[in-house]
Amino acid sequence: MADRMNESAGPGLLGLAMAAESGARPRLPLDDYVVRVPGEDAVELLHGVRDPRHGVRLGALWGRLAEALASREGDVIADLGRIGGSDTPNDLLRAADTVVMVLKPTLRQLDAARSRIDALRGLRGARGTIGLCLISDGPYRAAEVEQVLGAPVLAELPYSPADASVFSDGVQPRRTFKTSLLLRSLRCLGRRLRATASTASIDGGDVAGAFPAGVSVAGGGER
Structure with a gap:
């Protein structure tokens, strides 16, 4: 997917988890971490973690992510x-x-x-x-x-x-x-x-x- 995008896919799910940990914004900044998939109409990607050791940082994210996804159209x-x-x-x-x-x-x-x-x-x-x-x-x-x-x-x-x-x-x-x-x-x-x-x-x-x-x-x- 990174090759297809011809650019960095961004920090993805781990970056979103780190933003949630900071508590600086009351709402999960999902739009800042999804990236548009080239050649597809209105298809966006939030990629997961490559290193399984990072999985422990995601536990507190799932509830807020579920709410954020539910609020999006599509x-x-x-x-x-x-x-x-x-x-x-x-x-x-x-x-x-x-x-x-x-x-x-x-x-x-x-x-x-x-x-x-x-x-x-x-x-x-x-x-x-x-x-x-x-x-x-x-x-x-x-x-x-x-x-x-x-x-x-x-x-x-x-x-x-x-x-x-x-x-x-x-x-x-x-x-x-x-x-x-x-x-x-x-x-x-x-x-x-x-x-x-x-x-x-x-x-x-x-x-x-x-x-x-x-x-x-x-x-x-x-x-």
Whole structure:
């Protein structure tokens, strides 16, 4: 992403946490730390931390960040990585209209996902939707995964390392990348998430901190 932007991505989440610690401004200065993504209309990025040792500075930020995101117009997508550890941003998970766990339909990842989904239900109560996104690299079908985990599969993405590396490692895309099955599946996932989150926002009523038409994406296993 830094290569695509052709400039520094700024201090990101860590800088925002340091600004919040100073207490100089009553409102979280979110607009000072998000950066516009070149070539995209109205898409902004707040990047996370590279050094895991910095994670301890983020704990006090999540509640204020959830409120700040809820006050912004448009959709919010937060990639929270693996959940369940002491650094899990519970305030963001509570506030999101939809939480989506990304996993492969394998025995190992289904087993790891089960306890995490139970924890999410305990954290969120009846708030919004907890859904699944499957990476199609495993022996189980979507219906079987839904039955085991008790959560709906919102989308299935193809197992396509070559195309996925364009996003993860900045690899030069092949000529057919824009029409690839991965991108078509991602667009389908986007439409499903928007519809699900919009419904959750309406049903959620006066729940405090809800992201308007927002989506929080949490990874449940290896991706």
